[in-house]
Amino acid sequence: MLFARWRDELPAELATHFSVGGEADGWTGPTAYVLISTALLLGLAAGWTAFVRRRYLWAAFATAGFAGGLLVQLLRANRVDEFEVVVFSPGMDLGVALAVAVVAAGAGWALTSLVPEEPPVPGQEGEDGPAADGPRLPLASGETARWSKDTGSRALTVLSVLALAAAPVTLLVATWPDALLGLLGLVIGVPGLALARVRVTVDRHGLTVRSALAPRPRVRVPLDGVEGASVREIDAVGDFGGWGYRVRAHRTGVVLRSGEALVVRRDGGREFAVTVPDARTAAALLNTLVERHGKV
Known part of the structure; x- marks a missing residue:
């Protein structure tokens, strides 16, 4: 909804990857941004719904709030004039996303009583x-x-090692949204190898x-x-x-x-x-x- 509302104020290429200092160094087209963002949110929703117990559904709301907060902050950062530099403020923007996650978690906890046992x-x-x-x-x-x-599982060992090996390379050389694959490699590889x-x-x-x-x-x-x-x-x-x-x-x-x-x-x-x-x-x-x- 916000993307549609701000569409005329957004550039032809969205800044979606930022340096440590917060300055843009990678760009993605608007269509790709919408598709990837939607797929990310739907994937998180499907995963939480399929694999999480009723009492922990509040965490699903928190995850959605954090991811959605970051995506909105990313769009906000791109609403700049033609000659301005797009800057992402890691401290402030992550803080806003965490605040949204806390509020969403509270709402999820309150709504859990409506979910059948x-x-x-x-x-x-x-x-x-x-x-x-x-x-x-x-x-x-x-x-x-x-x-x-x-x-043990030989297949899980091999997949975890491959995921861990690919993660740092992807994070260092890829731009957003490809860098998400590096984070996914860490999320899969670390617990996967441990188990x-x-x-x-x-x-x-x-x-x-x-x-x-x-x-x-x-x-x-x-x-x-x-x-x-x-x-x-x-x-x-x-x-x-x-x-x-x-x-x-x-x-x-x-x-x-x-x-x-x-x-x-x-x-x-x-x-x-x-x-x-x-x-x-x-x-x-x-x-x-x-x-x-x-x-x-």
Whole structure:
């Protein structure tokens, strides 16, 4: 709407890339600007809608507010006379975008109450269902056990390394909007590489899933937060929409492939899944430890 309103005041080529000091050094045509900006906002909206739980929908509003604020500030910077230099003020303009994001997040949080509760996951059982009757690992009184296994995705490793390798080159040499590909490379490459290989551990502390390359990121489910563990065949795309750390309605997971997965039913009925070989042994030990913990 603002683009249409300011169209006659905008130059034939919009300044869309700026130096560290804020002076324009890259330009994009108006049609390309509109198409890319629209695709960016629609892509963000689709991603948040598909993969984010109801309680975090406020973050979708914040993201839209921040992105929209920057795009509007970019248009405002281009409303200059023919002989003026287009300047983008990073501090002020980012501050305005952050303020818009905060306001949008507040509106999103208030509107969340109008969104229906998420339906339960099909096949999710109560305490007397299969989760409660899951496998057990016999342990003698006073005996302890620990199970740990590394698992990873070669494809995710390769893609993450390529994304990280391409990111600095793109950011240094490309102009906007191509520079967005460099940022996208960082967004995909850093968490992708961290989760491309993980170590899954079941012991007296509960379930721990962490990057095999570093202490973080890490997901931990303590014993007193586990209601039961089972084994399930998982379709990475069909059940979780892809690979990596995934968030769906009533369930989260570290999904590196399709196939056998350890599925933990947590307090409140939520599920956490991790695809790992020998998941049956992990589930059996976890159920035994949870049972023993409950008797202490």
